[in-house]
Amino acid sequence: MTAATRDSAPPSETEGTDRGLERLVFFSDAVIAIALTLLAIELPLPEGNDDAARWHSLGELFTGEYLSFLLSFVVIAAFWSVHHRLFQRVARIGSWIVRLNLLFLFTIVVLPLATRLHRQEGAEQVGVVAYATVVVAVGVSLLLLLWQLHRAGLLRPDTPPGAVPGTARALAVPVTAFAISIPIAFVSTAAAQYTWLLPVVVLLVVRSYRRLRRA
Amino acid sequence: MTAATRDSAPPSETEGTDRGLERLVFFSDAVIAIALTLLAIELPLPEGNDDAARWHSLGELFTGEYLSFLLSFVVIAAFWSVHHRLFQRVARIGSWIVRLNLLFLFTIVVLPLATRLHRQEGAEQVGVVAYATVVVAVGVSLLLLLWQLHRAGLLRPDTPPGAVPGTARALAVPVTAFAISIPIAFVSTAAAQYTWLLPVVVLLVVRSYRRLRRA
Amino acid sequence: MTAATRDSAPPSETEGTDRGLERLVFFSDAVIAIALTLLAIELPLPEGNDDAARWHSLGELFTGEYLSFLLSFVVIAAFWSVHHRLFQRVARIGSWIVRLNLLFLFTIVVLPLATRLHRQEGAEQVGVVAYATVVVAVGVSLLLLLWQLHRAGLLRPDTPPGAVPGTARALAVPVTAFAISIPIAFVSTAAAQYTWLLPVVVLLVVRSYRRLRRA
Amino acid sequence: MTAATRDSAPPSETEGTDRGLERLVFFSDAVIAIALTLLAIELPLPEGNDDAARWHSLGELFTGEYLSFLLSFVVIAAFWSVHHRLFQRVARIGSWIVRLNLLFLFTIVVLPLATRLHRQEGAEQVGVVAYATVVVAVGVSLLLLLWQLHRAGLLRPDTPPGAVPGTARALAVPVTAFAISIPIAFVSTAAAQYTWLLPVVVLLVVRSYRRLRRA
Incomplete structure (x- = not known):
């Protein structure tokens, strides 16, 4: 695959990548920080x-907007x-990582717009x-980013074997909950919004289970 | 405690933490910088x-908004x-520091909203x-961040013994002044706002006292 | 030339330049990140x-704004x-790079304004x-930046010979497409906007051609 | 002086200052970048x-807003x-540098407000x-920052002797031009605004003079 080939380019072709990686992370942080602050x-x-x-x-605003x-x-x-x-955990980046990260940033930039739409009265x-x-x-x-980092061998060699599936699971829980809520919303928007709390419930159950297993 | 255990993980599990710490600080700076600029x-x-x-x-705006x-x-x-x-002073960070720092950033993001509410006429x-x-x-x-950094041993070994209590005191003064002003506001909003100047007074008194002691 | 002379100053005069380069990149990222987020x-x-x-x-918004x-x-x-x-690829920067980069940032800051103008109804x-x-x-x-970096010898010595003309070509394609669309817009704004898709077409053609040549 | 004493603290007390300096610069860049982008x-x-x-x-907007x-x-x-x-050129920072830099950032944050006021019709x-x-x-x-960096010995030892007076002169020119324009504005706002072009004129004259002297 072209993608994998490019991303796993030999070190000689990826010189200066350290600065490139740092800048990618920095740029992402700036975009996320702005999206976060604009929410308010x-x-x-x-x-x-x-x-x-x-x-x-x-009081009404607290239960609404x-x-x-x-x-x-x-x-x-x-x-x-x-x-x-x-x-x-990332050791190197390639052009596909840059593109997938820009896709991720696009969704982050759209989120405040979706938030505005969500809180607009009467557009339930x-x-x-x-x-x-x-x-x-x-x-x-983010799952695509994780997948590409994993398959193109861009993660650091000391990444524990459980890190990739662990992160995938951590992302799959909210993705599934919000995906399920989409068809539900056509029946009941209230029920759909309660579905969004599912990840919290799953998290609490998993933690209790682990605590019990350890004890 | 789970928190302390995770945050004081052995070095082998916190590799890459240096970059993580730098990014946490950077992300915080971006959020604070935006909140600061949005005020105007x-x-x-x-x-x-x-x-x-x-x-x-x-002239009226200068004494108001x-x-x-x-x-x-x-x-x-x-x-x-x-x-x-x-x-x-921070040597390493853990997942609780990330969460407490996000809580801190949440309060920073809300501050411009509170500022708008404060300067809105008639909503005294x-x-x-x-x-x-x-x-x-x-x-x-910030006090919770300080406390967690201290108890989980995440501060650099060369941190002077007086740094933690000193920072706690520096934070406690404004926190106390603004906390006291809340009940006062239900009696007199003017008196409540004068209370906010208390930290400046305390600072000046402490400095004069220290200068006198040294002399 | 003054520009070239200054930018190719001997190392002794450019100490601290590493931090200066990093900061230039950082500052650019912050401006671009904000412009990107403000679009929404x-x-x-x-x-x-x-x-x-x-x-x-x-549905109508999706095909418009x-x-x-x-x-x-x-x-x-x-x-x-x-x-x-x-x-x-940049090894060092000089005062002309700082100025040309500020010119680039100026155009980036103006782009959200142009976007607003573009989507304003009836101002086709x-x-x-x-x-x-x-x-x-x-x-x-960006082409001016590339040209100045190249002529003043500010790129890293390990930059492959094809990197400069390659980047110039990658920039020339969209610049040409958007430049051609300007006179077209006085005849038909619809045709002008279709011209903007030209870079994507060129990219796909170039890629297919390369893939064929390799096979 | 307390200020100088604190800022010229022995190295043992300023450990971690490198990170502090980097963060100060970064935070400043973020604030400036946001102010710059908000202008549009x-x-x-x-x-x-x-x-x-x-x-x-x-066409009218181009000669106005x-x-x-x-x-x-x-x-x-x-x-x-x-x-x-x-x-x-900065080697270390102290608490006065942090405060003066915050004062500088305050003026930067206020500039977009002043710009809005300046372009508001009828408020000449x-x-x-x-x-x-x-x-x-x-x-x-910025002059105060320069002065404090110089007097507290916080600049790098390899700073050329002409750098401090050179920067002071570079700042003094626009400061003087804009300061002179304030009393002029009470007579003629047009004349006041032409005064703002003075730094450009001074710059061109100085450059021509230097070029002549070299020739």
């Missing part, structure tokens, strides 16, 4: 004619954590489906 | 039909300075309480 | 009174990739011409 | 009912260049005075 920009403020009305309005903002912050932060851990079905689709796209682009 | 985006401009009216309008912007700039810059000095009580709460949250998240 | 900020959301109307509205956003993302990402690969001729002009300006500024 | 965000687009009207509108944007881009880029060259006197004041503040904060 267009959030509405509580409104009302007196303090009581404004406190009430604030602010909750949606929190969800997107957690989603971006979680994907950043995976990207952060994954790239600590479109908003829920679009949001879930973008989250799935972020996760899938 | 939505500031109103002086208005009026002639020069005299516009100069008058500018522009003062509020200056306060938030100083608050974010001060917390960045603490983060900057603290992370120069909600604005003052929300602003003080977010500042307390920023400080507490 | 002002995108409109689907509107309508019921789900069917909103799905229809979303969202397509325009995707185009700009691809354009900025492609130019970033060229900048990324080019600067891996102005929008198409302005957009094409800015893309040409981005490409030309 | 709120620029108006040409308007009109047909192509002719829109081309005319675009777009020219103001270009000016601010050049101003921020020029100050970034000075900061970039200055920090290549306030806009011109505010803009010139902020540019003076940016320059003065």
Whole structure:
């Protein structure tokens, strides 16, 4: 395959790659940091004619727009954590990694747009489906990155054998939950949004199970 | 504790951590830099039909919206300075540091929202309480970072013994001042905002005392 | 020439240049990352009174504003990739490189403005011409950077002889396509926009040809 | 002086400073990059009912809002260049450098606000005075940084003796031009704005003189 061939080019052709890798990571961080910060920009403020009305309005925002903002912050932060851990294992990069990483950044840049759509009043079905689709796209682009890093032998030799399948599983859980929520949204948008909490449940169950096994 | 165990993992398991630490610091800087710059985006401009009216309008902005912007700039810059000095002492990071740092970044991202709420006319009580709460949250998240770095032994061995309690004290002063202002705001929002100047007073008193002791 | 003389200053005068080069690259990345993320900020959301109307509205956005956003993302990402690969070959920088890079960043900062103009309804001729002009300006500024790096001998000694003409050709293709589209836009804006797809066609043809030659 | 004493602390107390210096530079770059990119965000687009009207509108923007944007881009880029060259000479930093750099960043963050005010129609006197004041503040904060770096001995030992006075002169020219324009603006805002071109004139004269002297 062309991709694999290019990415596994001999060291002589990949000189300067260290700087290239560092810059790729840096550029990704800048894009993610901006997407994260922009989430809060267009959030509405509580409104009302007196303090009581404004406190009430604030309470409503917490169960609506602010909750949606929190969800997107957690989603971006979680994907950043995976990207952060994954790239600590990367030894070299190739042109396909650059492209897949740009695809990943594209999905990250689209996420604040999907967040706006999700919190827009009265657009429930479109908003829920679009949001879930973008989250799935972020996760899938990271899975593609992981897959290409693995098959082209770009990970550091000291990467433990369990790291790749472990990361794949960590990504598959939210991808599956958000993918399942898409057809559900056409029946019930509320049910679809509860599905998004599934990864948290799975995480808690897995942890309890491991703790029990160790004990 | 799981947290401590993970964070104090043996060197063999934390290879690549240097790059991870650098990236964490970098990512934090990008988020803080954006939050800082966004503070000025939505500031109103002086208005009026002639020069005299516009100069008058500018004067009013200086004691209102522009003062509020200056306060938030100083608050974010001060917390960045603490983060900057603290992370120069960090030797390694673990997954709990990543999470606590994301919590810190969350509070930083929310601060421009709280600033907008604070400077919104007529929302005094909600604005003052929300602003003080977010500042307390920023400080507490940094205190949690400091505490976890200390207890999991992630600071460099050459960290002077006084550095951790010194940083804790430096954070405790503004956290206390803003925390005290929250109940005060329900009685008088003006008094609550004067309380925010307390850290400056404390700083000046401490410095004069030290200068006297040395002399 | 003054430019060449300054840029090829002896090592003794360019100490600290490594940090200067790193910072130039970093600063460029930050500007490009922000321009990339800002593209999505002002995108409109689907509107309508019921789900069917909103799905229809979303479909229309995909062939209009969202397509325009995707185009700009691809354009900025492609130019970033060229900048990324080019600067891996750079050994030293001089004051002319700093200036030409600032010119490049200027064109990048203007691109989101041109994108907004391009997607503004009813401004077709102005929008198409302005957009094409800015893309040409981005490409030309990168060509100037490449030319100055080459003539002042600032590239690493291990740069393969084909790297400079190869990068020049990779830049010349989109620059030519967008330049040709400018006069075309005064006759037909639709035809002008189809011209923008030319680089993709050229790329595919070149690749097929190379694959055939190798086989 | 306390400042000098702290900044010239013995090496044993400034361990980890390398990372601190790098981070300070990085943080500054991120803030400057965002300020630079934000300049273009709120620029108006040409308007009109047909192509002719829109081309005319675009022409007017070029001599108004777009020219103001270009000016601010050049101003921020020029100050970034000075900061970039200055920090290549820095060996160590201290707490006063961090504070003065934050003051510099504050003036940079305020510049887009001053730009908006400057290009706001009908606010000529306030806009011109505010803009010139902020540019003076940016320059003065950089002069303070230079002065503190010099007096506390934080520059690298290999800094040529002419570098500090050279940088001071390079900063003094625009600072003087913009400072002179402030009183002029109360008589004629047009004359004040022409004064801003003075640094370009001075630069050209100095260069021609040097070229003649060399010949």
